[in-house]
Amino acid sequence: MLYENDGVSIFDKSKASSGYTIFWPLGTETVMLMDMSGNIAHSWEMGGLPGNYAYLLPNGNLLAAIRTDEHVLGLSAKGGHMVEMDWDGNIVWEHTDHFQHHDFRRLDNGNTCYVRWALMPEDLAAKVPGGMAGAEHEDGIYGDEVIEIDVDGNVVWEWSFATDIEDNSKYPICPIEHRKEWAHANTICPVDGGDYLISFRQNHLIARIDRETKQFTWEMCDWKLGHQHDVQKLESGNILVYANGAHGPYHGPNEGSRIFEIDPATNETVWEYSGSPAYTFDSPFISGCQVMPNDNVLICEGRSGRLFEVTREGEIVWNFNSPYVAPNAPYAPGRSIFRCYRYAADSAEIAGRLGDPS
Template identity: 40%
Template sequence: MPPVEQIKAKRAGIGLRACDRGRAFPGFTLFAPQSGGGKVYLIDLDGNAVHTWQMPYAPGNSGYLTERGTYFYNGKTVENSARYISRQPWKGGAALEADWSGRILWEVRHPDHHHDGIRLRNGNVLLICLAQLPDYLVSQVKGGLPGTEHDGKMYADYLVEMTTDGQVVWDWRTWEHLDPVIDRIAAVQDQREAWTHANGLAELTNGDIVVSFRNISTVIIIDRRTGEIIWKLGAPPLSGQHAPTPLPNGNLLLFDNGPHRLDHSMTFSRVIEVELASKRIVWKYQERREYEFYSPRISNAQRLPNGNTLICEGDFGRLFEVTVDGELVWEFVNPYFGQGPTGQNNRVFRAYRYSAEEIGRAKATAVAL
């Protein structure tokens, strides 16, 4: 008999696990395995890879198709650097845009970039970056395990807007706008190396910026003109959330990871839709037995044109689609495992579904650009 497979996810089943063609949104799903060395996959509803890109960097950490059909990618550069961020698994370093064939149209680099970057409507690039927190603020930051700073230092996030030729035109620093006492590290057991730990960006239609901070379990909206925080949601209800996604109805979709809930004794994940004006949760997806759906890190959700929601349970490479009533209509587990810091894994930072029309536009970029 062959030896028993030692990776639990492989024993449980990989690839396509369910597909209700009558109710799943027809299209193609895009994802880049975190340990895949920069290989990006586009699969059909049957789980077949219909196209791949080979990026010059490993994911650092996500990518998506732009409105004009190009592929925007955050890459992880390899540097021998004394910078704190160079030793972190969520490091980035580069953002680029590629056409359908994988040809790089432009690339910018920033040594402090991590987690996420997006292409703004004005054509510029917005990056999450990390910097050392001013010394006088370290003792003021509340929460976390005392003495777990990095050599007595703490780090916090700032945003940088760059042109595609690398010129910095705007920046925004968390420590100039957040309160170290009020915006405390949410989990008592968390390390105090990083105060805020930003992990997601989005641009609203009016140009304002949405930012998610994992360590303080907080999402904010920044007025793009003044730099002021004009909206904030923290813990509870949030817990280590990722991927703030504006919806056409004006609400915000979030993957609420749940590693340290202040209002619940159990760790579990859920996807929530939040109405901005009232801050009420107006829709959510979570398992009836809550512990059966849990990704403590990474992950995202996308509202599809038919009203369904595509969910990436990132830590386990599980991509699935549910109806508005929470019924599962499609499920796929990333079969592309790679070597990570703690062994073989199939983690996926984010996944997105695109229509045939959007993929047609992406194919045209290989000729038009």
């Protein structure tokens, strides 16, 4: 189904960062690689629904998670089956964990990390603060774990929010959220030293996990993040995050979402983007962002299926409204896209496979 202004509606060739954009519309079984004009240059048929996105590895292969039908807990953004596919769609690696959800990454050493649900012990679940009273899962409360596996699927490192963090009283669940999970990890981003940046939606919390101590060495727990997604570390050392705005101070009528760049030394915002007017940029769930080689920022406004690129001055220099509508998306409206990435034509992911994306 096509909507007015579907496809690429803005493309300033002199200011946009040229490349191929990869995305996987929720509710479809096709991962797409799109040029700057909105043409699909390459695609992969996945044989299942997204769980929840896909991205390219430096060897040109695709890493993705597919939603499985086992152990559906009624919690959003389930995956379950992670696959690596070559350019022609052949599976060259796979791993199944039916409790895997949201995010996964391939590490430089060839290992793979991901987040998963694990039912919390009753005594620890009873101590979880916040949320709506009586709104637990029928099983109790599910906690988040980070798992790192080798190429054969052996667990080489693991971390649990429920058992490794010593004081959970500091991180209450948002008072108007359910208590089914603590705390809805939606991003796991590898950083230097084997540490991880992680985002917990239910608590408006982003943090850095120390690999050795398994404690947070940096954190920001702030309602202004508004159930954020896609936290990442920039080359400058600053933190970039998609602040959805839901249930936060900015999410009154017509307040919208924001992109924040944060100095972790002070937790001060050093750059931000919002819509003009604010309500023109608004996705209260999913979504993501990526800094381009020219320092522009590519944004996935997930709910609406809108992908766009802005300069640091806030000018929109490329805009794409997804025409791909799927009525059976598992947890979001049919045009929604969880996350996207862009790769330059001369990048390791693309070079020699496709030509000029303009």
